[in-house]
Amino acid sequence: xxxxxxxxxxxxxxxxxxxxxxxxxxxxxxxxxxxxxxxxxxxxxxxxxxxxxxxxxxxxxxxxxxxxxxxxxxxxxxxxxxxxxxxxxxxxxxxxxxxxxxxxxxxxxxxxxxxxxxxxxxxxxxxxxxxxxxxxxxxxxxxxxxxxxxxxxxxxxxxxxxxxxxxxxxxxxxxxxxxxxxxxxxxxxxxxxxxxxxxxxxxxxxxxxxxxxxxxxxxxxxxxxxxxxxxxxxxxxxxxxxxxxxxxxxxxxxxxxxxxxxxxxxxx
Ligand code: BTN
Numbered sequence: 001x002x003x004x005x006x007x008x009x010x011x012x013x014x015x016x017x018x019x020x021x022x023x024x025x026x027x028x029x030x031x032x033x034x035x036x037x038x039x040x041x042x043x044x045x046x047x048x049x050x051x052x053x054x055x056x057x058x059x060x061x062x063x064x065x066x067x068x069x070x071x072x073x074x075x076x077x078x079x080x081x082x083x084x085x086x087x088x089x090x091x092x093x094x095x096x097x098x099x100x101x102x103x104x105x106x107x108x109x110x111x112x113x114x115x116x117x118x119x120x121x122x123x124x125x126x127x128x129x130x131x132x133x134x135x136x137x138x139x140x141x142x143x144x145x146x147x148x149x150x151x152x153x154x155x156x157x158x159x160x161x162x163x164x165x166x167x168x169x170x171x172x173x174x175x176x177x178x179x180x181x182x183x184x185x186x187x188x189x190x191x192x193x194x195x196x197x198x199x200x201x202x203x204x205x206x207x208x209x210x211x212x213x214x215x216x217x218x219x220x221x222x223x224x225x226x227x228x229x230x231x232x233x234x235x236x237x238x239x240x241x242x243x244x245x246x247x248x249x250x251x252x253x254x255x256x257x258x259x260x261x262x263x264x265x266x267x268x
Contacts, residue, residue: 012058014187022194024054024082034062036081037139037153044083044143044151051149052084054194063155064139066126067263071137072169076159076177078186082152082197083143089198090205096150097260098246100126100140102204103152105215106196107136111156113192115180121220124239124248125261128156129220133174154193159183212244221248221264230262 015027026049033039036055043049060079063071073079086096107128108120121129128136136156143149157175165173177183203211221239228235228248235257237250247258 013056013190015056017187018054018056018191018194021191022054023198024052024194025050026053028053028055030055030057032059032061033057034060035064035153036060036079037064037141037151040081040083040151040153041141041143044149045145047146049083051088052082055081055083056190060155064153065137066139071139071155072165073155073157074160074164076161076183077175078154078156078158078189080154080190082154082194084150084152085148086150087148089201091201092205093147095204095208096142098204098208099150099152099201100138101215101242101246102200102211103138103140103154103197104128104136105218106193106200107138107154107156108218110189110193110196111135111176114184114189115176118179120218122215122218122242123220124242124264125246130174130176130179132220134172135174135176135179152197156189156193158186158189209244212242212246215246216242225267226250227265227267228259228262229265230259235259235262236267 015029018027036057040055057079059075060073063073063079065071104122104126108122111120111130118130123129126138127134139153141151159177160175161178162170162173162175219242222241225238235250235252237252240249240251243249247260250257250259
């Protein structure tokens, strides 16, 4: 189902509706902000916030990506961070690394509900691709001062157009509006996404193996030759799948290797 909206409606979010219709207890909203993840990490250390807390902005000016990467977003993009207690969501500590993958799946399934004609895939470990181009990036961080606080930051190219992005991004990225040639209601998208996200976290907690089929069926890297860089180690192989524990399975000359993280490069 698609939701067309006017320019005026697109200006901001319906915060009351987000409070009413999602599991978030608090919303920390900013017209503009540097990085919602940085703000959420600050709030995590301050201690007295009610969780789950949504840090939401209309315009993120210094978005952070994985490692030292930056995250480009323009007006119309959806950028937010969710601060929550994984124990309250019944997640065990060894399941914390799966949060990014589960969040990616939640984004992919939400995108499907808006643009069913698109092919939405997960590029392990934490990107969502729409018809072969990156449409969403996810940065999951554990608060350094409190291991029971996790921040999952999500940037979706929704109503922004990548035609406004720097050249290096334009070649690899897309947005929902570029794909569908229409604008979407950001509140509606966010409400559906948060619902899906909490459902995915619950599924990981309750039935990780059953849930793993959902991310496996969307593995964009499957069948592709990739190089995974982790620190000084580089592994090259053909991606077979993602296993029940969220590891990428690579067929290498030395046999099948399980990779738990790292930077992925396609070998063409
Ligand atoms: C990546 O692709 O490397 C991850 C990008 C994550 C971007 C999101 S946007 C909302 C949140 N705030 C940030 O500063 N980063 C994340």
